[in-house]
Amino acid sequence: MPPDTPAGADLSTLASLRRLLPYVRTALPRLTAGLLSALGASLAALAIPRVLERVVDGPLTGAVGDHDFSVLIWPVLIVLALGVAEAALILLRRTLVMFPGTRVESEMRMAMFRHLQDLQIAFHDRWPGGQLLSRIVGDLGLLRRWLVFGLLQLVVSFVTIIVGIGILLTTAGWLGLIYLAGAVPVTVIAFRFSRRYRVVARRSQDQLGDLANSVEESVHGIRVLKAFGRGRDALSSFTGQAEQLRQTEIQKATTQSWMVAALQLIPEATLAISLVVGTLLVVDEQITIGALAAFFATAAVITGPVIELGMTLSMTLHARTAVDRFFEVMDTPNLVDDPTDPLEPGTPGPHGSHVHLDDVEFRYSDATTPLLRHIDLELPAGTTTALVGLTGSGKSTLAMLVPRLYDVTGGAVEIDGVDVRRLRRADVRDAVAVAFEDPTLFSASVRENVLLGVDDALPAAEKEAILHSSIDVAQAHFVYDLPEGVETRIGEEGLSLSGGQRQRIALARAIAPRPRVLVLDDPLSALDVATEEAVSARLREVLTGTTSLVIAHRPSTVALADRVAVLQDGRITAVGTHTDLLATDPHYRYIISTLEDDAAEHGVGRLAEDDAFPECDPQDVDDEARGARL
Numbered sequence: 323m324p325p326d327t328p329a330g331a332d333l334s335t336l337a338s339l340r341r342l343l344p345y346v347r348t349a350l351p352r353l354t355a356g357l358l359s360a361l362g363a364s365l366a367a368l369a370i371p372r373v374l375e376r377v378v379d380g381p382l383t384g385a386v387g388d389h390d391f392s393v394l395i396w397p398v399l400i401v402l403a404l405g406v407a408e409a410a411l412i413l414l415r416r417t418l419v420m421f422p423g424t425r426v427e428s429e430m431r432m433a434m435f436r437h438l439q440d441l442q443i444a445f446h447d448r449w450p451g452g453q454l455l456s457r458i459v460g461d462l463g464l465l466r467r468w469l470v471f472g473l474l475q476l477v478v479s480f481v482t483i484i485v486g487i488g489i490l491l492t493t494a495g496w497l498g499l500i501y502l503a504g505a506v507p508v509t510v511i512a513f514r515f516s517r518r519y520r521v522v523a524r525r526s527q528d529q530l531g532d533l534a535n536s537v538e539e540s541v542h543g544i545r546v547l548k549a550f551g552r553g554r555d556a557l558s559s560f561t562g563q564a565e566q567l568r569q570t571e572i573q574k575a576t577t578q579s580w581m582v583a584a585l586q587l588i589p590e591a592t593l594a595i596s597l598v599v600g601t602l603l604v605v606d607e608q609i610t611i612g613a614l615a616a617f618f619a620t621a622a623v624i625t626g627p628v629i630e631l632g633m634t635l636s637m638t639l640h641a642r643t644a645v646d647r648f649f650e651v652m653d654t655p656n657l658v659d660d661p662t663d664p665l666e667p668g669t670p671g672p673h674g675s676h677v678h679l680d681d682v683e684f685r686y687s688d689a690t691t692p693l694l695r696h697i698d699l700e701l702p703a704g705t706t707t708a709l710v711g712l713t714g715s716g717k718s719t720l721a722m723l724v725p726r727l728y729d730v731t732g733g734a735v736e737i738d739g740v741d742v743r744r745l746r747r748a749d750v751r752d753a754v755a756v757a758f759e760d761p762t763l764f765s766a767s768v769r770e771n772v773l774l775g776v777d778d779a780l781p782a783a784e785k786e787a788i789l790h791s792s793i794d795v796a797q798a799h800f801v802y803d804l805p806e807g808v809e810t811r812i813g814e815e816g817l818s819l820s821g822g823q824r825q826r827i828a829l830a831r832a833i834a835p836r837p838r839v840l841v842l843d844d845p846l847s848a849l850d851v852a853t854e855e856a857v858s859a860r861l862r863e864v865l866t867g868t869t870s871l872v873i874a875h876r877p878s879t880v881a882l883a884d885r886v887a888v889l890q891d892g893r894i895t896a897v898g899t900h901t902d903l904l905a906t907d908p909h910y911r912y913i914i915s916t917l918e919d920d921a922a923e924h925g926v927g928r929l930a931e932d933d934a935f936p937e938c939d940p941q942d943v944d945d946e947a948r949g950a951r952l
């Protein structure tokens with residue numbers, strides 16, 4: 323189920339659907355023209371019984387007596403013309419509404435995708451992918467069908483019924499009243515149906531989203547499921563969800579069939595009563611035979627829309643649910659937005675950008691206590707700082723505060739003296755690049771993946787040079803051996819590549835824009851020692867002038883840094899060189915020993931004794947240690 327309460331739950335169906343107006347506005351002229359065509363077709367259909375009445379009461383009676391059927395030519399031609407007009411108007415309606423419907427759907431889809439891209443990570447933490455997928459694909463498709471068919475059909479049905487009943491009342495008096503009396507139970511049933519149906523429709527759309535989520539999760543985690551032989555469990559949980567959805571669909575169909583049955587039965591029952599009363603009225607000469615024939619012909623025209631009312635009403639309620647589900651996402655405010663009065667980025671010093679975490683506090687929205695408290699951390703310009711801490715201590719969270727993937731809940735993160743919340747997001751993006759341990763690569767060529775953060779406007783030759791030098795630094799030369807070299811499309815999330823290969827492409831992507839600040843969240847964890855050493859050596863060369871924060875899970879990753887910051891119990895408890903901290907900080911010694919045990923267990927990344935850092939006073943880091951030895 324989606325994590326938030328439905329935004330439109332308190333609105334009436336009309337008020338809910340009215341929220342579509344901004345998206346539908348450009349399509350309104352064609353939709354209105356389509357509606358007018360549909361109304362024209364419906365009025366043409368209603369006019370035919372009027373001609374019939376005149377024919378029966380006038381020329382037909384005379385023609386039968388005189389055996390002169392020529393008088394029928396005109397009425398026949400008129401009926402024919404009305405029939406042709408009705409067919410032409412229906413065709414015109416379809417042509418008119420086809421294109422605006424698809425345009426509205428695609429504009430809404432783009433708006434939602436843009437908003438999803440814009441929304442803070444905290445939103446994506448809470449919302450399952452399948453729910454978003456079902457909204458952006460299923461719900462919007464449903465809305466398009468309603469706009470081009472359901473909405474017009476609903477209006478046309480109402481108008482046809484109202485005009486038709488008006489005609490019945492004027493042509494057949496009492497008979498019209500009998501037909502009108504049938505409208506009372508129809509209205510009551512429709513009202514009760516809509517209340518019940520809306521709840522079930524909402525449930526079914528949400529369950530469909532959950533089902534999409536299960537498919538997404540199990541396809542995404544297919545290797546784990548297969549490796550652990552858990553396919554059956556996944557299947558049984560999926561079957562449970564599918565069964566739940568089936569039950570809801572049955573409930574929906576049952577509710578709908580009762581409604582359709584009632585809508586079918588009531589008008590036909592009133593017609594049966596009307597036949598008896600109508601015959602008596604003709605015998606009594608209160609109405610003519612022509613009026614009785616016209617009554618039944620008109621009632622036949624109205625009965626279609628009355629029966630269809632059930633379908634169009636349920637379609638409308640589905641559309642309303644789709645609108646609510648669309649706006650639940652669109653109404654979610656972007657909490658990591660551009661400031662209203664942005665500041666210009668600060669000026670980097672001669673050695674690069676200086677980052678300062680000033681008394682930072684961070685609490686996840688669903689947590690009761692802050693994960694990080696009173697974090698004071700300087701990342702001197704051009705230096706590399708390794709962040710170490712026990713698992714779950716909040717290293718990744720802290721790293722995500724620098725590129726503003728999350729906003730601090732207290733204190734500030736400053737780049738060159740400016741709070742990142744006062745900068746435009748584009749400026750933060752230009753300044754900071756990130757590589758994660760679990761790299762996401764997109765279904766695109768290696769080139770496109772690596773150049774993702776590089777300014778498109780750069781000359782092609784410059785982009786080419788950046789591409790190859792980034793591949794070189796990240797030791798991702800294997801891409802040249804792929805079937806089409808850097809043009810090779812790598813599969814969804816780079817599944818066709820090994821973990822280490824994906825990490826190297828992600829690292830190349832992070833360094834390609836030559837960011838002033840680089841955040842590396844254990845980006846070399848899947849590499850073997852030799853490759854890690856080669857990558858580290860090349861990184862040392864290019865990282866001069868870049869201020870880096872590296873989260874280290876392996877002792878060898880610590881080797882990348884000028885200095886180390888220790889995160890313990892939500893605070894930075896020590897900052898210094900590896901050697902200093904080993905000598906002075908028991909918690910650091912403990913962390914390193916656990917990392918080394920881990921590394922020994924996996925046979926990778928152990929920090930050799932002589933790999934220890936040179937003596938280095940943290941105060942001197944800015945001047946001395948920058949790029950000196952990593």
Ligand SMILES: Nc1ncnc2c1ncn2[C@@H]1O[C@H](COP(=O)(O)OP(=O)(O)OP(=O)(O)O)[C@@H](O)[C@H]1O
Pocket residue numbers: 447686687688689693711712713714715716717718719720
């Ligand atoms: N989106 C989230 N919402 C709520 N809590 C979260 C969220 N992400 C992480 N946490 C919690 O915050 C804590 C710190 O997580 P984080 O990933 O920052 O730790 P870490 O030090 O990087 O861990 P590791 O070394 O295992 O990668 C964990 O207890 C985790 O459960």
